[in-house]
Amino acid sequence: MSLIVEQVYIFLYAVLAGGILAFLYDILRIKRRAIKTNVVILSIEDIVYWLLSAIIVFFTVYNINDGQMRGFIFIGNILGVTLYLSLFSRIVIASSMLVINFIKKVVFFIWKVITYPFRLLFKILSVPLRFIGRCFGKLGRLLFRISGKAAHKAKGAAGSGVKKVKVWGKFIRKVRKKT
The missing domain is CATH 1.10.287 (Helix Hairpins)
Known part of the structure; x- marks a missing residue:
């Protein structure tokens, strides 16, 4: 396989990793809309998210490029986050909140x-x-x-x-x- 094709695959994996990071952040946003928590818990959630993000980026770089850090990997991550947020984020959040609100109503009805x-x-x-x-x-x-x-x-x-x-x-x- 040529070097350029290999780097394109690495870039696409970096884009995918960026999309995964944005999806994980959407899960955190959905949780925050569904369950109100205090500032301390929010801070802990943010710390856990960023640690998880760092681990995902590290494993992505380690697995796809033998641990070599390249600038286009970070550009791919940013592009993946941007693409996910612009194309899928609203749909994922809206549909998830719709399902969560329906489940809340069903549980409340059963409770009554x-x-x-x-x-x-x-x-x-x-x-x-x-x-x-x-x-x-x-x-x-x-x-x-x-x-x-x-x-x-x-x-x-x-x-x-x-x-x-x-x-x-x-x-x-x-x-x-x-x-």
């Missing part, structure tokens, strides 16, 4: 179906629990009016119960609004 009996039971039980909470609240206020210090202590205990019932009442109202 599975949790429906529990939500219904919670709605049914909320009415008597609210009534019991109101009764204890009235009992605590009644005790406070009847006797001074002893009633004040009782109200403190009943008052904490009333606060808990009020919190549960707010929680129940929020759940009812959502269902």
Whole structure:
């Protein structure tokens, strides 16, 4: 095989490696759109991506050109990244997000179906629990009016119960609004 043909193959492999690097970055972009993460995790992901990219470029150069670094290999990598980003990136990201959003909707629907009996039971039980909470609240206020210090202590205990019932009442109202 002639030297020029061999270098053309090396260049094409470098273009392919650049396309693979851009595809891996698209996977990272899709993950970031689908799952929101904090800055520390993003930084770690970037570091892992660049380490993986360096390993891919190293193995590409090592396998196709016996480890000899040539300028046209880097030009091939840049051309591969550019071609992938201009031709395929939007399609890959859009179709992947479409599939991910569909899967999210299916999982959410299944979750609603599975949790429906529990939500219904919670709605049914909320009415008597609210009534019991109101009764204890009235009992605590009644005790406070009847006797001074002893009633004040009782109200403190009943008052904490009333606060808990009020919190549960707010929680129940929020759940009812959502269902």
